[in-house]
Amino acid sequence: MRRALSSGTTLAAIILVAMYIVYMYSSIDVLTTENATDLLNNAAPLVISATGLTLVIVVGGFDLSLGGVVTLANVILATQTGGTTGSAAVGVLLALLAGVVVGALNGFLVAYLNVQSIAATLGTFIMCSGLALVIMPSPGGSVPEFISPGLISSVGPVPVSLLVILACVVAYLAFRRTRMGIHIFAVGLDESAAIQSGIKAAAVKFRVYLAAGLLYAVAGVMLSALTASGDPNGSAVFMVLVFAAVAIGGAKFGGGRGSAIGSILGAGVLAVLQKMLFAVGVSTFYTGIFQGAILIVAVLIGMISLRLGETRPRAVTTDQRALTGRPA
Amino acid sequence: MTAISAHSVRRSLPALSGQTGYILLLFGVTALLMPLSRFVSPSLGSWSTVSAILVISSMLVLVGFGQGLVILVGELDLSIASVIALTGVLTTAWLGESPSLVTFLEILAIAVLIGVLNGIGVTVLKVPSFIMTLGSQLIVAGIALGYTKGTVPGTTPRFLGDLMLGKVLGVPTPILLLIGIAVVGFVIQRYTVFGRRLYAVGGNRATAAIAGVHVNRMIVGAFAVSSLCAALTGMLLVGYGGGATLGMGDGYFLPSIAVVVVGGSSILGGRGNYLGTVAATIFLQTISTLIQALGISQGWQTFIYGCLIIAVVGLLKRDLATKAGRLLTRPGKS
Amino acid sequence: MQTVLQVDDLTKRYGATTALDRVTFAVAKGSIHAIIGENGAGKSTLIKSLSGLQVPDSGTMRLDGELFAPSSLGESRGRGVSTAFQEMSLLGNLTVAENLSLPRLGSGRLFVRRRQYEAAAAELLAKYDLPGLSPAQRVGELSLAERQKLEIVRAVSHRPKLLLLDEPSAALPDVEWLFGLIEKIRSPELTILYISHRLAEIRDLCGSATVLRNGRVVDTVRLSDVDDGMVFTLMGGASDDQVREKRTGRTTGAPAIQVDGLRGDTVRDLSFTLHDGEILGVAALEGQGQAETFRMLAGASRPSGGTIAVGGRRSKYTTPAGALRSGISFVAEERKAEGIMPGISTLANITISSLGRTSTLGVAAGKKEYQASLPFARKVDLDERYLRMDIDALSGGNQQKAILARSLMKGSKYLLLYDPSRGVDVGTKASVYRMMREFTDSGGAVLWYSTDLSELVGICDRVLCFYRGSVVAEFPGHETDVEELLQAITGHGAGEKAGQS
Missing domain, CATH: 3.40.50.300 (P-loop containing nucleotide triphosphate hydrolases)
Known part of the structure; x- marks a missing residue:
């Protein structure tokens, strides 16, 4: 029981179910197809980014560039003027390429130049924000139809976003069974022990940042489907929500522990929260307050559950300090 | 360089040990950029452009001071943008009509309270600082939005307008303010008991504790000062811009970190010189003026900010800062 | 007798300290050879060099007569050298089986093969007499002694020709298991370097020993030729x-x-x-x-x-x-980690505990602070000219003096x-x-x-x-x-x- 509770994934699942029950009571038409699709559409970009960020957190890093990549992908799509499926494909490819390039830069800086991940990704985040403004100086434009409403509609009875979310879950479960999927936990817990176990820690970190960059770009595509237009300044709140999702999911800031499944459930919690606040009639003016509070509370809950699960106290490593607030 | 000249430099600038060389380099490059920018555009390089750069810098320099202290203890304050916005809003709403010292202090007290809560979250609850301050950023922004319901009430208090747009002996007051902030900030960070203890905490928490420093109190203090500086910046911005908007702080969020990092402070804490932050602020503002004159967009400007940060923290790390400093201050070491 | 490992003039410096100073010795094939020395004698630096975790500044190592200069653990493992580290390298968030099979985790190309590596682990655990451990157990839940045993089994499982055991008994309640394991794996093809400070164990296991002191080889001896007192004398050395x-x-x-x-x-x-x-x-x-x-x-x-x-x-x-x-004033063990506060001047490092006395109205400026700290700097022979420098620029000795001056100044x-x-x-x-x-x-x-x-x-x-x-x-x-x-x-x-x- 104690062990189950201490697992962030279980905890996030419990919160999600509880929240959904409250949400069902707060509004009558919760269970309609439109409402469910809407919820999934809102959750999809969060889910994808949270999956990427979880990998980075597990490997002991942090990634601020996520906001930048999402924005960049968004404005790239919103400036594709063709309107055809062809131009949509070009836009998506360019967006994914941007994610890979930024991820590679992050990975290079962190893994091979040993730059603090916060500092490195702060730099790339600002770079991306700048590039987004260059591509699209003010909000507007529209994304190709293939993406919006394409990606927020349904294939038969199944919403596309549900497929995307399921793909994330399946991909993560498969990844956990790969060599990398185990190595990231080793490197995140104790880099020097991982190296002493024969793991090439730098290569592992580099690939994680690369994969994360790609996932953020995919999230940017899904977010564009939702907003249908471009916004070069639009990612701040989104980024915070992703942090919150990962925190609720029980990933340990500092590395070595976490699960994308937990983060995905965390993303679900936030999506339901938004709906619930709206349903009970909380003014949108105050949404920020709830989001901020839930972020802090989520981290606290995560820390308490970690403490419950820890049988033996472990010495704080410098790496861990580097992350919790930085600084060694 | 000979040992003698090095020694004399060190003696003439005894307080600037460490990154002196790097800071002088930043100031030097900036000083060169200003006249050279005439080649880019004839409108640049004039006294009025220089003056405009310094006036704008006076606000960033103030936020940078608070952020610098938080970075000095090894944390980050991401809440300043909304603190600036909230105090800006309260300044027009409460101070605009009937300026009073009590109201003025009340607004500052609210800001300090936000900072203290940030600090408590980080130290007592042990929430990572970027999470804690990102959370409070959202909460404070939500409060500002909820309070105004989207439209900012009130007017600009006259004294702030006079302060930010006035001149003393032909020199714009913000420039005098900039000089004052630079001097006071430098002294606070380097020479006060408070500043010293912040260095100690940032340099090495374990040692600082063993040396009898109350580590948690110092961290809370740094966050409180950071919020206070953001609040004062909010007020200056109201005076400068003639009003408050809910987004008025957004432009200070990333630059406040950028100026500290580009100024040579370690993002890991424990190292840094406020004059570096001042130099970096003026340097970056000069660059952005230059970029604007070149007709390059805001986007490229932000992009270049990002590149500079990566260049400083990534490629050069501390090497340039310390090596340049060593060249000037202590080549006679070996 | 055939030599399996030949180390010549191996030298490694960290800043001002010389961890290994022209270390030279040879190990005979199939033997169990001890490396002994006090703390800081250079044993762990030697281990790291042999394991490929650290590249020595100069000198050579030869394995079976061929040059051996590993730059990564994988490389040294590939040459048949395997190490059980003292500061254990197991990962608490992974299972016993995963730890044993890192980094390959089974023979699969894309996916790891859990059944395969768990079976392999079960085999190893049975073979080396660790029936209490289960392959699927998380290492974080094991006792210190169990972790130590696992660390050793992991090193042995790579079938090395040279096995390095760094203080293998440090966390073990008794040596029975360890001796049994060594008995089991001994062969003319396997050489063991046994690093320990427990002379009794060394006498039981090893034929010869190389004694290190202050990074230098004092002597390589046949253990049957020397008595305990002589070994201690070699380890401790005559005092200067x-x-x-x-x-x-x-x-x-x-x-x-x-x-x-x-x-x-x-x-x-x-x-x-x-x-x-x-x-x-x-x-x-x-x-x-x-x-x-x-x-x-x-x-x-x-x-x-x-x-x-x-x-x-x-x-x-x-x-x-x-x-x-x-x-009570404490001068902590690790100067870098707990002694100095980098980034500020030596003077500020000295006065940090006594700012109440050296400041006026919260401002600790100028002469007063300097004058107040001077007597204490003198007490520890810290030259006055260092006071204004950043403490990072000082040598280890002068940093230590500054730390002592801080404690003295506090009174x-x-x-x-x-x-x-x-x-x-x-x-x-x-x-x-x-x-x-x-x-x-x-x-x-x-x-x-x-x-x-x-x-x-x-x-x-x-x-x-x-x-x-x-x-x-x-x-x-x-x-x-x-x-x-x-x-x-x-x-x-x-x-x-x-x-x-």
């Missing part, structure tokens, strides 16, 4: 007496710090008394509870039982600041010095000794841990020997010698036999 004069028969004052029945994670029922005017030495091998004892006395760590009385009154402080108020009556002379030059050592004498002559008391036993003999009024968390012996500083201390701290002292408590 020019910097120490023995102080004899000094009378010391009232009890300053009384420790009674202290307990903690590594401390077991520890009692002793430090008197005013006394230099009390602590001799111990690494990890015998001395570090925790010092931290408890300094308020940096909380005891789980027992009492500490300072100046005759039971103390209640729980923070370093509280300890400082009680007059503490009691100094806890944790290995202050480690890795510093002879001149600094002399200054440290002189400072301690002056400090105790004026009524202060010093508790002093040193890894260099010979200096404890020279300087202390009394020396306490720690072993496994308690005081096992006490000697008057002027009547003991390094060999006697070495025997006591390795558990060979009165009543205790090595590795069997």
Whole structure:
């Protein structure tokens, strides 16, 4: 029981179910197809980014560039003027390429130049924000139809976003069974022990940042489907929500522990929260307050559950300090 | 360089040990950029452009001071943008009509309270600082939005307008303010008991504790000062811009970190010189003026900010800062 | 006899310290060869070089006659060298089986093969007599001894031709399992380098031994040719007496710090008394509870039982600041980690504990601070010109002097010095000794841990020997010698036999 509770994934699942029950009571038409699709559409970009960020957190890093990549992908799509499926494909490819390039830069800086991940990704985040403004100086434009409403509609009875979310879950479960999927936990817990176990820690970190960059770009595509237009300044709140999702999911800031499944459930919690606040009639003016509070509370809950699960106290490593607030 | 000249430099600038060389380099490059920018555009390089750069810098320099202290203890304050916005809003709403010292202090007290809560979250609850301050950023922004319901009430208090747009002996007051902030900030960070203890905490928490420093109190203090500086910046911005908007702080969020990092402070804490932050602020503002004159967009400007940060923290790390400093201050070491 | 490993002139420096100094020795194929030496003799640097975790500055290693210069663990493993590390390299968040099969995790191309590596792990666990462990168990849940065994099994499982065992018995309650394993794997093709400080074990297992001291090879001996006393002499070396004069028969004052029945994670029922005017030495091998004892006395760590009385009154402080108020000043072990505060001047480092005295209205500026710290800098022979420099620019010795000056300036009556002379030059050592004498002559008391036993003999009024968390012996500083201390701290002292408590 104690062990189950201490697992962030279980905890996030419990919160999600509880929240959904409250949400069902707060509004009558919760269970309609439109409402469910809407919820999934809102959750999809969060889910994808949270999956990427979880990998980075597990490997002991942090990634601020996520906001930048999402924005960049968004404005790239919103400036594709063709309107055809062809131009949509070009836009998506360019967006994914941007994610890979930024991820590679992050990975290079962190893994091979040993730059603090916060500092490195702060730099790339600002770079991306700048590039987004260059591509699209003010909000507007529209994304190709293939993406919006394409990606927020349904294939038969199944919403596309549900497929995307399921793909994330399946991909993560498969990844956990790969060599990398185990190595990231080793490197995140104790880099020097991982190296002493024969793991090439730098290569592992580099690939994680690369994969994360790609996932953020995919999230940017899904977010564009939702907003249908471009916004070069639009990612701040989104980024915070992703942090919150990962925190609720029980990933340990500092590395070595976490699960994308937990983060995905965390993303679900936030999506339901938004709906619930709206349903009970909380003014949108105050949404920020709830989001901020839930972020802090989520981290606290995560820390308490970690403490419950820890049988033996472990010495704080410098790496861990580097992350919790930085600084060694 | 000979040992003698090095020694004399060190003696003439005894307080600037460490990154002196790097800071002088930043100031030097900036000083060169200003006249050279005439080649880019004839409108640049004039006294009025220089003056405009310094006036704008006076606000960033103030936020940078608070952020610098938080970075000095090894944390980050991401809440300043909304603190600036909230105090800006309260300044027009409460101070605009009937300026009073009590109201003025009340607004500052609210800001300090936000900072203290940030600090408590980080130290007592042990929430990572970027999470804690990102959370409070959202909460404070939500409060500002909820309070105004989207439209900012009130007017600009006259004294702030006079302060930010006035001149003393032909020199714009913000420039005098900039000089004052630079001097006071430098002294606070380097020479006060408070500043010293912040260095100690940032340099090495374990040692600082063993040396009898109350580590948690110092961290809370740094966050409180950071919020206070953001609040004062909010007020200056109201005076400068003639009003408050809910987004008025957004432009200070990333630059406040950028100026500290580009100024040579370690993002890991424990190292840094406020004059570096001042130099970096003026340097970056000069660059952005230059970029604007070149007709390059805001986007490229932000992009270049990002590149500079990566260049400083990534490629050069501390090497340039310390090596340049060593060249000037202590080549006679070996 | 065929040589499997030949090390020639291996040298490694870290800044000012030379960890390995032209180390040269050879190991015969199929033998079990011991590497012995005190703490800081260079054993772990040697291990790291052989494992590919660290590239030596100069010198060569040859494996079976071929040049061996690994730059990664994988490379050294590929050449048939495998290491069980002392600071264990197991990952607590992975399972036993995963740890055993890192980094490959089964033969799959894309996916790992859990069944395959768990079966392999079960086989290994059975083969090497660890029936208590299950392959799917998380390593974080294992006891220290189980982890140590797993670490050893993992090194053995790579079928090395050269196996490095770094203090393999340090966390084991008895050596039976270890000896059984070695018996099982011994073959003419396998050579074992056995690093340990437990002479009894070494005598049981090894034929020959290379003795390291201060990064140099003192001698390589056949163990059957030498007696224990001679080995200890080789390890400890003759003391360099020019910097120490023995102080004899000094009378010391009232009890300053009384420790009674202290307990903690590594401390077991520890009692002793430090008197005013006394230099009390602590001799111990690494990890015998001395570090925790010092931290408890300094308020940096909380005891789980027992009492500490300072100046005759039971103390209640729980923070370093509280300890400082009680007059206790702590100079911590790791200069870089817990001693200096980088990024600020030496002066600011010295005055950080005394800012109340050196500042006016919260501003600690100028002459006052400088003047106030000067006498203390002089007391530790710290040259005045260093005060204005950043402390990072100073040598280790001068940093240490600055840290000591900080404690003196605070005006503490009691100094806890944790290995202050480690890795510093002879001149600094002399200054440290002189400072301690002056400090105790004026009524202060010093508790002093040193890894260099010979200096404890020279300087202390009394020396306490720690072993496994308690005081096992006490000697008057002027009547003991390094060999006697070495025997006591390795558990060979009165009543205790090595590795069997």
